[in-house]
Amino acid sequence: MVTYALLFRWPLESETTITISQEVVKTTARVISWGIFGTAIQWSRDSQGRSVEEMMQDVLLVVTASLAPIID
Template sequence: MPVNLDDPRVKRTRQLLLQSFMDLLEQKKSIYSISVQDIASHATVNRATFYAHFQDKYAFLECWMSDKFRKIVEMRLPDYTLTGTGDLRTLIQVTFEFLARLRKYMTPGDVQFEPMFEVAIQKEIERLLLRWLREKERVQASVAEEMIETTAEVISWGIFGSAVQWSRNPGQRTAEAMTRDVLAVATTVLEPVI
């Protein structure tokens, strides 16, 4: 039975599970080595409660990664919205910084989770862009919804893909230089929509 994500009890339990996982990670455990039982035990809930909220560990990890990325973005964009190219620059910069930090904490056993984390982060970027472009569209009322969705998807993958590639070998260029160049490309792609 699906849980109501707006229910305060559900929110508290999910936050408890996410915090439990963070606590276990801080104890120098790898993502791979932390089991559902470990998370549930540390959160003082049973496994059935965990599975009432998440289909499996992979769904939990995807939620955890989205939550982590969202919180980092919210620190730099307090309303968790984009209002212009300055905010877009901030989002790009945060993405580069976040992936660089994430890579430092990944162990060889955690590599299997990387594609899932990547999709979670890319989807968060896409959601932000989509909300911004739809808000712009309400003002303009001239761009088709399909074009808005495609633009958000292309730019989100462009930002994310550039950040992933850079995080694998950050010594070649600075994050600032990459942010500047990715922003230039993104604003060119955005031009017909905004």
């Protein structure tokens, strides 16, 4: 829930000129937080030799790309 709360507040608190509905922000936060959680579970079961740093770098690339339309 901490991830969801952070992702939910971040776009609402950013200084942007784009108007986004709260429902879109909620949905985006929910999808991204579950994506992070699911990726962490999958990695913990089979890291395929990847370090946590490598995995997090890839996850953060996807997260920032996903958030770009609502925080730019």
